[in-house]
Amino acid sequence: xxxxxxxxxxxxxxxxxxxxxxxxxxxxxxxxxxxxxxxxxxxxxxxxxxxxxxxxxxxxxxxxxxxxxxxxxxxxxxxxxxxxxxxxxxxxxxxxxxxxxxxxxxxxxxxxxxxxxxxxxxxxxxxxxxxxxxxxxxxxxxxxxxxxxxxxxxxxxxxxxxxxxxxxxxxxxxxxxxxxxxxxxxxxxxxxxxxxxxxxxxxxxxxxxxxxxxxxxxxxxxxxxxxxxxxxxxxxxxxxxxxxxxxxxxxxxxxxxxxxxxxxxxxxxxxxxxxxxxxxxxxxxxxxxxxxxxxxxxxxxxxxxxxxxxxxxxxxxxxxxxxxxxxxxxxxxxxxxxxxxxxxxxxxxxxxxxxxxxx
Amino acid sequence: xxxxxxxxxxxxxxxxxxxxxxxxxxxxxxxxxxxxxxxxxxxxxxxxxxxxxxxxxxxxxxxxxxxxxxxxxxxxxxxxxxxxxxxxxxxxxxxxxxxx
Numbered sequence: 055x056x057x058x059x060x061x062x063x064x065x066x067x068x069x070x071x072x073x074x075x076x077x078x079x080x081x082x083x084x085x086x087x088x089x090x091x092x093x094x095x096x097x098x099x100x101x102x103x104x105x106x107x108x109x110x111x112x113x114x115x116x117x118x119x120x121x122x123x124x125x126x127x128x129x130x131x132x133x134x135x136x137x138x139x140x141x142x143x144x145x146x147x148x149x150x151x152x153x154x155x156x157x158x159x160x161x162x163x164x165x166x167x168x169x170x171x172x173x174x175x176x177x178x179x180x181x182x183x184x185x186x187x188x189x190x191x192x193x194x195x196x197x198x199x200x201x202x203x204x205x206x207x208x209x210x211x212x213x214x215x216x217x218x219x220x221x222x223x224x225x226x227x228x229x230x231x232x233x234x235x236x237x238x239x240x241x242x243x244x245x246x247x248x249x250x251x252x253x254x255x256x257x258x259x260x261x262x263x264x265x266x267x268x269x270x271x272x273x274x275x276x277x278x279x280x281x282x283x284x285x286x287x288x289x290x291x292x293x294x295x296x297x298x299x300x301x302x303x304x305x306x307x308x309x310x311x312x313x314x315x316x317x318x319x320x321x322x323x324x325x326x327x328x329x330x331x332x333x334x335x336x337x338x339x340x341x342x343x344x345x346x347x348x349x350x351x352x353x354x355x356x357x358x359x360x361x362x363x364x365x366x367x368x369x370x371x372x373x374x375x376x377x378x379x380x381x382x383x384x385x386x387x388x389x390x391x392x393x394x395x396x397x398x399x400x401x402x403x404x405x406x407x408x409x410x411x412x413x
Numbered sequence: 414x415x416x417x418x419x420x421x422x423x424x425x426x427x428x429x430x431x432x433x434x435x436x437x438x439x440x441x442x443x444x445x446x447x448x449x450x451x452x453x454x455x456x457x458x459x460x461x462x463x464x465x466x467x468x469x470x471x472x473x474x475x476x477x478x479x480x481x482x483x484x485x486x487x488x489x490x491x492x493x494x495x496x497x498x499x500x501x502x503x504x505x506x507x508x509x510x511x512x513x
Contacts, residue, residue, distance in 0.1 A: 062473070063473055063474065064473035064474065065473065065474055066473075066474045067474055068474075146476060147476075150476060174477065175472060175475040175476065175477050176475060176476045176477070177476040177477075181476070234501070236501065236502065236503045237501055237502045237503060238502075238503045264490075267492065267495040267496075268495055268498065268499065268502055269499065269502060270502050270503065298503075299503070307477075318483075321483065321487075322483050322486075325483060325486040325487060325490060326480050326486065328486075328490050328495065328498060329480060329481070329486055329489070329490075330478075331498060331501055332494075332498055332501075338478075339478040340476055340477065340478055366424070366439065366442075367439065367479075368435040368436050368439060369478075371428050371435035371438060371439065372435055374428050374429070375428070375429065375431065375435075378429060384425065384429055385425075385428075386425050387424050387425055396424075
């Protein structure tokens with residue numbers, strides 16, 4: 055079977071993950087070939103190692119310059135292991151793609167990730183716990199949990215989290231989500247490590263001030279980490295979750311960067327949550343990739359998901375093209391009664407967990 | 414009516430037209446939303462495009478989506494805008510809703 059060609063460093067993780075699920079070899083060329091520092095980054099190589107560890111029989115070839123890789127996937131075996139994440143990316147960068155593989159593994163996933171636990175670009179712990187795991191639950195993956203053993207703010211990290219997915223399923227359920235969920239409450243976690251506990255209250259007050267107008271219950275928990283479990287660097291962050299009664303959730307999060315005060319973060323995350331709600335239908339933009347991929351690898355049946363027209367952006371088109379290249383499946387968009395919305399319909403490819411074939 | 418049928422067909426077509434940059438595809442789709450009677454043949458003219466070659470340092474594999482800066486968001490979510498968003502919440506909203 056000849057390798058499916060891809061170019062560039064875009065969607066690096068999801069391409070490898072989808073190739074693993076599809077069982078098709080891929081070849082990615084021109085990875086940062088025009089860059090002053092060409093080729094794969096530390097975290098990308100680290101991700102390849104992780105992928106190799108959770109699969110059996112994968113073959114990964116990296117060219118001398120690191121601008122080309124060939125990946126021939128094996129089967130997903132999972133297991134218990136520890137992964138040390140490089141300081142360039144937080145643990146969320148590595149956990150997120152594992153969520154696509156874990157339910158379809160031969161043995162249960164139980165991986166301890168060590169390193170930085172938060173960043174401005176990648177999924178934080180609460181975003182995974184309250185944003186991504188609930189989406190998986192909608193597709194029939196229960197008993198997935200992320201335990202925070204230690205928090206580790208950037209730049210020095212020192213955090214430790216445990217991802218456990220105990221539910222192995224043959225394939226995800228077919229999704230029919232055509233109704234806009236109503237948000238019943240806004241929850242959140244404001245956390246800090248190695249800084250004054252008053253910081254979390256300042257974030258909470260600022261966020262509440264913005265969200266007071268929407269008229270639902272706002273409940274933000276203060277989570278102050280002290281001592282050995284709080285990592286090597288001072289830091290703070292806020293994750294807000296808007297949840298519906300049916301279990302759909304929208305999330306927004308950020309962490310304090312250099313020169314930012316807690317009030318800024320509180321206000322910013324609150325506004326971003328409102329923005330995310332206004333631009334989404336059933337799932338937020340950061341959950342869309344997971345939801346669409348699970349729909350694609352579902353049963354050979356039509357799944358439907360209500361989308362906001364605002365959610366159709368460049369990233370989504372890149373994702374849909376990658377899906378088509380690997381699975382040959384196209385997502386069709388139908389107009390909805392609500393003129394701001396579209397219904398994405400996709401026929402599952404009839405993927406089956408290779409270790410569950412006898413049934 | 415004809416327009417709406419064509420529009421939805423176009424989105425799927427635009428998305429899966431390899432060689433059309435996603436940004437360009439989006440622009441075309443959004444423009445059609447605004448101007449109903451756009452000449453489709455114009456779209457075909459710039460069908461062949463040069464692939465993006467500029468070196469990109471940007472991280473193209475992140476979780477957090479793009480947001481406008483705080484100032485823009487603050488201006489967007491005025492009291493009225495939040496009021497309009499209330500239909501998405503189970504709250505003391507203007508129209509009473511029964512569905513869960």
